[in-house]
Amino acid sequence: MGKELSVGDYYNIFFKIRDKFNNVMDDDYVQYLYKEDQVLLNIALYLLENFKGEYIYSCNEVKECKQRCTYLNKWLNEKKALYTSNTKCKNHNDLWGHYIERLWEKMQEGIDQSKRCQRDVLEKQSFQDKWIIPICKNENSLEMKSSCPESYVAKKEECPSVVAPTSSSCKTVLTTTYFSSVGMNLSKLIRGKNIKRKNIDKENNESFRSRDNSDMEFLDRRFNVIYNSLQN
Structure with a gap:
């Protein structure tokens, strides 16, 4: 004992x-x-x-x-x-x-x-x-689990109109909207830079052409002076 x-x-x-x-x-x-x-x-x-x-x-x-x-x-x-x-x-x-x-x-x-x-x-x-x-x-009766596993049923997810979205579909919409707006802004920014670059290139080309024309006119004048002096 x-x-x-x-x-x-x-x-x-x-x-x-x-x-x-x-x-x-x-x-x-x-x-x-x-x-x-x-x-x-x-x-x-x-x-x-x-x-x-x-x-x-x-x-x-x-x-x-x-x-x-x-x-x-x-x-x-x-x-x-x-x-x-x-x-x-x-x-x-x-x-x-x-x-x-x-x-x-x-x-x-x-x-x-x-x-x-x-x-x-x-x-x-x-x-x-x-x-x-x-x-x-809560007076509603509870659903007691049985020993058998429940079959999975896919449920359609919806975005609530007032509550902050939490479902994957809501996230997709927000992500698409966000990146679409960002993409548009980036596209505008890139186009703006391209236009600005083209304007700068155009101005440079015009400047180069003006300088080339001035040089050609100067050479023409010198050539005429030399030619006239030889004729005399």
Whole structure:
């Protein structure tokens, strides 16, 4: 007979931070692991680890098993109180019942009746309405995920008229508009520079032609002077 565990020992066993889940097999409980909500998924992983590792594989005597079952229920009820705001958050409460409570029932399958841990459900408690966020009060029923993957359906993306565009199509329009306007400005700038360059070239050519004409006139005058002097 081993040492009898104290209250502190049981809290240290169940209320601890984990970074590994060696007793979790995805294939066995995949329909209870809700991967749309990280918090709910974490609670399911912790529950599987606590139930299998700290309850089923660890208790040997009836008294110890009963105590472990009691503190496992305490641990889970605390998580439920946090996640569901004492059941007052309807959406979270529905998810909890569909995934966590059903997972508890699933874990009891195949276990000897004498070693099963009976669920001690948290009694309804009050919770101040001022701390309940609006999404919790949504009365619309939640769509629970099945174990089968959903088929992907492509959705047409639209650009909202007021809200800043975020879809890829909006980005394409903005990008096209931006670069089109920039392209037009660059094109105008380049054409302007080309016209300016042509005007400068034209002025230079005219200047060169004027200088050439002046030189030719000067040479003609000198030639006439020399020719006339020879004639005399």
